[in-house]
Amino acid sequence: MYRYDEFDHGFVKARTEEFRDQVERRVAGQLNEDQFRPLRLMNGLYLQLHAYMLRVAIPYGTLSATQMRRLAHIARTYDRGYGHFTTRQNIQFNWPRLKDVPAILDELAGVEMHAIQTSGNCIRNVTTDAFAGAAADEVIDPRPVAEIIRQWSSVHPEFTYLPRKFKIAITGAPNDRAAVKFHDIGLMASANAQGEIGWAVHVGGGMGRTPMIGKLINGFVPHADLLAYLESILRVYNRYGRRDNKYKARVKILVHEEGLDAIRDQVEAEFEAARGGVLTLPQTELDRIAAYFVPPEFAEVATEFDLEVERRRDPAFARFVENNSFPHRQPGYASVTVSLKPVGGAPGDASAEQMDVLADLAKKYSFGELRVSHEQNIVLPHVAISDLRDLHAGLVAAGLATGNIGSITDMIACPGLDYCALANARSIPVAQELSRRFADPARQKQIGPLKIKISGCINACGHHHVGHIGILGVEKKGTELYQITIGGDATEQASIGTILGPGLSAEQVPGAVETLVDTYLLARASPEESFIAAHRRLGDAPFKEALYGSR
Amino acid sequence: MALADPLGAGLPQSDRLRAFGIVALNGMFDEMDANGVLRQAVELLPGDIAIVSSFGADSAVILHMVASIDPGLPVLFLETGKHFAETLDYVETLSRHLGLTNVRALRPDPEDVRRFDPNGDLWETDPDSCCHIRKTEPLDLALAGFGGWVTGRKRFQTADRGVLPHFELTSDDRIKVNPLAYWNDSDIAAYRKAHDLPEHPLYAEGFRSIGCASCTSVVAEGEDARSGRWRGRNKTECGIHFDVNARIARPLPVAEATVFSNGRFIADPWRDWAEGDAADGVRYTHVPLPVFLEHRETFLKNPHPLGLLVAPGDAIESVAGDLGRFASVAIAFPAFTDGRGYSTARLVTERYGFVGEVRAVGDVLIDQIRLMRRCGITAFVVAHEPTRAALADGRLGDLPVYLQPVGRDEVPVGSRRFLRRAGPSA
Numbered sequence: 001m002y003r004y005d006e007f008d009h010g011f012v013k014a015r016t017e018e019f020r021d022q023v024e025r026r027v028a029g030q031l032n033e034d035q036f037r038p039l040r041l042m043n044g045l046y047l048q049l050h051a052y053m054l055r056v057a058i059p060y061g062t063l064s065a066t067q068m069r070r071l072a073h074i075a076r077t078y079d080r081g082y083g084h085f086t087t088r089q090n091i092q093f094n095w096p097r098l099k100d101v102p103a104i105l106d107e108l109a110g111v112e113m114h115a116i117q118t119s120g121n122c123i124r125n126v127t128t129d130a131f132a133g134a135a136a137d138e139v140i141d142p143r144p145v146a147e148i149i150r151q152w153s154s155v156h157p158e159f160t161y162l163p164r165k166f167k168i169a170i171t172g173a174p175n176d177r178a179a180v181k182f183h184d185i186g187l188m189a190s191a192n193a194q195g196e197i198g199w200a201v202h203v204g205g206g207m208g209r210t211p212m213i214g215k216l217i218n219g220f221v222p223h224a225d226l227l228a229y230l231e232s233i234l235r236v237y238n239r240y241g242r243r244d245n246k247y248k249a250r251v252k253i254l255v256h257e258e259g260l261d262a263i264r265d266q267v268e269a270e271f272e273a274a275r276g277g278v279l280t281l282p283q284t285e286l287d288r289i290a291a292y293f294v295p296p297e298f299a300e301v302a303t304e305f306d307l308e309v310e311r312r313r314d315p316a317f318a319r320f321v322e323n324n325s326f327p328h329r330q331p332g333y334a335s336v337t338v339s340l341k342p343v344g345g346a347p348g349d350a351s352a353e354q355m356d357v358l359a360d361l362a363k364k365y366s367f368g369e370l371r372v373s374h375e376q377n378i379v380l381p382h383v384a385i386s387d388l389r390d391l392h393a394g395l396v397a398a399g400l401a402t403g404n405i406g407s408i409t410d411m412i413a414c415p416g417l418d419y420c421a422l423a424n425a426r427s428i429p430v431a432q433e434l435s436r437r438f439a440d441p442a443r444q445k446q447i448g449p450l451k452i453k454i455s456g457c458i459n460a461c462g463h464h465h466v467g468h469i470g471i472l473g474v475e476k477k478g479t480e481l482y483q484i485t486i487g488g489d490a491t492e493q494a495s496i497g498t499i500l501g502p503g504l505s506a507e508q509v510p511g512a513v514e515t516l517v518d519t520y521l522l523a524r525a526s527p528e529e530s531f532i533a534a535h536r537r538l539g540d541a542p543f544k545e546a547l548y549g550s551r
Numbered sequence: 552m553a554l555a556d557p558l559g560a561g562l563p564q565s566d567r568l569r570a571f572g573i574v575a576l577n578g579m580f581d582e583m584d585a586n587g588v589l590r591q592a593v594e595l596l597p598g599d600i601a602i603v604s605s606f607g608a609d610s611a612v613i614l615h616m617v618a619s620i621d622p623g624l625p626v627l628f629l630e631t632g633k634h635f636a637e638t639l640d641y642v643e644t645l646s647r648h649l650g651l652t653n654v655r656a657l658r659p660d661p662e663d664v665r666r667f668d669p670n671g672d673l674w675e676t677d678p679d680s681c682c683h684i685r686k687t688e689p690l691d692l693a694l695a696g697f698g699g700w701v702t703g704r705k706r707f708q709t710a711d712r713g714v715l716p717h718f719e720l721t722s723d724d725r726i727k728v729n730p731l732a733y734w735n736d737s738d739i740a741a742y743r744k745a746h747d748l749p750e751h752p753l754y755a756e757g758f759r760s761i762g763c764a765s766c767t768s769v770v771a772e773g774e775d776a777r778s779g780r781w782r783g784r785n786k787t788e789c790g791i792h793f794d795v796n797a798r799i800a801r802p803l804p805v806a807e808a809t810v811f812s813n814g815r816f817i818a819d820p821w822r823d824w825a826e827g828d829a830a831d832g833v834r835y836t837h838v839p840l841p842v843f844l845e846h847r848e849t850f851l852k853n854p855h856p857l858g859l860l861v862a863p864g865d866a867i868e869s870v871a872g873d874l875g876r877f878a879s880v881a882i883a884f885p886a887f888t889d890g891r892g893y894s895t896a897r898l899v900t901e902r903y904g905f906v907g908e909v910r911a912v913g914d915v916l917i918d919q920i921r922l923m924r925r926c927g928i929t930a931f932v933v934a935h936e937p938t939r940a941a942l943a944d945g946r947l948g949d950l951p952v953y954l955q956p957v958g959r960d961e962v963p964v965g966s967r968r969f970l971r972r973a974g975p976s977a
Contacts, residue, residue, distance in 0.1 A: 007952055014950045022918070030937050038888060039918055121888070151954045157922035158897055158957065161890025238894050243863075273902060278956040 002292045004112040012109045019043045020102035044115030049421045054093045055118040060128040060146040061089030061372040065359040070111040072355035085348045089127045089372040121162045123153035127169045129177045130373035134335045134381040136327040139189040142172035144290040163241035164249035179490035181205045181214040184251045198222045204255030207460035211496045212252040215260045227279040232270035296367035301332035301384045320403035338378040339402040343439045346428045347413045348376035357398035365391045407444040409435045416456030423456035425473025425480035437510045450531045466490035468532045470497045487535045501548040519546040585730035588717045592728040599698040601625045606642045607761040611748040613703040618649040630656035631685035633763035637752040657689040674765045682789040699726035707735045812930035837881045840865040863891040874905045884913035893926045900927030917941045921949045
């Protein structure tokens with residue numbers, strides 16, 4: 001893991017002191033809310049429906065056990081005993097008091113964390129594959145480059161007042177688990193004709209009220225030129241992105257309105273002037289940062305694991321292994337996803353006690369390392385297969401052993417009307433009801449991989465556009481209604497779901513999802529054909545007809 | 552700290568005065584001592600400022616300060632023809648003592664004297680007219696060659712002078728500088744003693760304010776220093792310090808049009824482009840980029856210093872080749888949330904190599920200033936009061952370290968690792 005040196009410590013400390021001063025000025029009335037808003041937002045502090053909300057950055061989703069313990073401490077001391085892990089690999093505290101925020105930032109700085117740029121119209125936390133550095137299918141570990149981007153983008157003076165927020169995601173694996181095509185900039189490892197590894201750059205992806213799939217602006221940018229290329233895109237966006245309408249201010253609209261070719265011409269012109277300059281990344285620096293991410297000292301451990309035997313002995317454990325473990329590049333190891341989607345729970349929430357348990361288990365079984373996935377789960381990246389049973393036992397004791405990763409109950413949901421000032425409808429109760437409806441593990445297994453994503457409003461924080469089944473809360477004439485979409489996909493085969501028909505009431509939603517699932521089960525070519533694969537083959541029609549009948 | 556020719560010393564002085572028509576200098580200097588005020592005045596009007604001295608009872612103080620800054624500064628002495636012989640001696644001895652090399656005696660026009668005061672008794676019948684031909688007229692003539700002048704007046708001297716500011720703007724667009732405005736009798740005495748300055752020969756005889764022999768008398772214990780002038784007449788000023796309304800010129804507004812540069816607020820010689828301005832004749836004006844483009848040929852022939860105003864949507868590329876023609880580029884931030892100006896500033900300074908003043912105008916708050924500084928902006932026109940206060944205190948909001956290289960002059964710190972830079976020095 002990256003470790004702060006004196007320089008980083010000094011940077012975060014100065015920034016914390018600065019915000020302490022700003023809070024004091026706000027409390028003293030020297031800053032009005034209009035003036036304070038952009039300052040607090042740049043320090044991750046939102047004003048929500050009931051209280052302030054502090055969003056803490058977890059750079060590219062990587063956490064140490066020590067950091068997780070400190071998050072637990074903060075949840076316990078300054079909040080109501082829990083935190084909420086987000087789709088952008090951050091954690092949110094929903095009930096801090098304004099006057100406590102500088103103290104919380106001090107606590108965070110003590111474990112090399114901060115809340116800088118987790119909101120506001122700036123470059124946000126860089127996200128990546130939760131299995132980065134561990135996944136068997138990985139071409140290159142994206143974390144060193146992610147860390148370099150984090151450093152470059154931290155309090156960048158030119159890009160602190162962009163037209164709108166700006167999100168960068170990066171993946172080093174061909175199977176995209178970071179939804180890079182739904183980010184303002186998405187980076188995928190690619191190779192040039194000489195076989196060198198560099199980055200394919202996608203620009204203009206995003207969800208929100210105008211979902212767009214990122215477009216390939218450059219198929220290969222070498223490591224050395226990446227920052228100059230990113231700065232070129234950001235400059236074009238900062239200068240020409242729309243500022244007249246916040247709903248049309250993301251770079252996706254600029255790319256859409258101007259056309260990819262026009263944007264590419266401008267970016268390339270900037271890049272011509274910038275390349276070879278001060279932003280050129282020396283190999284020595286890449287190596288220096290990469291040294292922080294060397295794989296841990298893996299042990300020689302037994303690799304065989306008879307799932308059939310386990311299934312007979314302990315079906316819950318077998319299910320856990322089957323669903324929640326992910327192939328590791330090191331023989332004898334696996335990455336384990338801990339579900340934060342228990343039956344009837346609020347997706348992404350973890351109590352202080354659970355965070356402590358996760359920290360302990362990470363220390364014991366995963367070289368002290370954890371990840372936050374963009375699907376709001378926690379990953380222990382390096383677990384010896386021989387430790388899986390002990391790990392599982394520990395998770396069971398903490399109520400964290402739900403073996404539903406990738407299944408229909410592994411949902412993403414935004415906080416919705418229960419917390420959020422923007423929401424039109426509740427999301428968490430819908431997710432809770434669905435997780436009860438599909439709680440039966442056997443049924444989950446029968447259905448197979450199916451991603452349900454729920455947003456409480458058109459801003460799409462719950463990523464409904466890319467749900468195999470998406471649920472969008474809207475408000476019509478004072479009642480909460482839910483639109484159902486189908487066919488969305490956040491992976492490298494990116495697609496945006498289509499709306500099937502008129503909105504449904506909250507009570508109708510679980511039944512509607514059941515209808516779609518039953519339609520799939522009847523229509524699938526084989527048990528191996530997943531929901532999304534079946535939809536690709538069949539199109540919307542059979543699902544639409546099942547839900548709304550033929551006209 | 553000197554401005555690089557902010558007023559264009561090479562210009563005809565009337566241009567400098569016009570540029571100064573928008574100057575606001577007071578307020579910032581309340582805390583500054585007389586020397587500082589004098590130095591500021593000399594810096595702002597290089598080669599264009601004169602010291603007016605009566606070589607009276609207190610004059611040694613300000614002349615000593617002048618000599619310590621530049622003994623070659625022009626010192627104007629009104630040789631009315633009515634002075635005490637001791638005063639004329641004192642002009643010689645004090646000038647020699649201080650090493651002043653440019654003392655000029657201003658004499659009344661002989662034609663005027665012949666016409667209005669043939670018998671030399673005008674002082675008795677009409678002292679105002681006497682002062683006019685012997686002081687006001689010669690001084691006006693001499694000051695026509697200067698943009699500003701320094702006086703030794705002090706607030707405590709008379710009731711009218713009780714509101715005297717450090718800087719005045721006169722109705723003929725001259726800056727009048729009063730470095731000793733806030734001084735009192737004991738300050739004067741202490742300074743004189745500290746620097747061992749020679750006393751006016753008549754001081755010991757009880758004269759406290761010394762003008763022409765005909766109109767100056769000894770002051771009694773407890774009387775105002777100037778009460779010995781025009782004693783018995785309803786007159787306290789000779790007239791050279793009257794503005795058109797026969798009052799001391801109005802103090803300059805404090806808040807407007809002051810620019811923060813090089814770590815302090817200074818007078819702003821620049822003005823905004825206004826409707827009706829002529830492209831071939833404006834000076835010290837920030838011309839909006841579209842206006843410049845429309846009349847580019849004319850502006851390029853304009854021999855005067857010009858600035859460029861760049862609004863957020865303006866294409867700075869379109870004037871890249873002309874930037875060298877401008878002395879100042881003003882980047883507009885109509886709302887602090889509009890960050891386009893940061894890109895403009897970096898293009899102007901980094902890509903196009905502009906080395907003149909780059910200023911931010913508009914919605915500038917302390918929390919943006921460190922970002923602006925890193926993007927190459929060097930001067931700030933600030934209205935927000937708490938921000939002004941913070942800047943005046945030297946609180947620039949800088950973080951000590953930075954994680955990305957930006958700008959031309961950020962210095963790598965410590966490890967000299969990739970991307971890292973020390974914050975700009977205040």
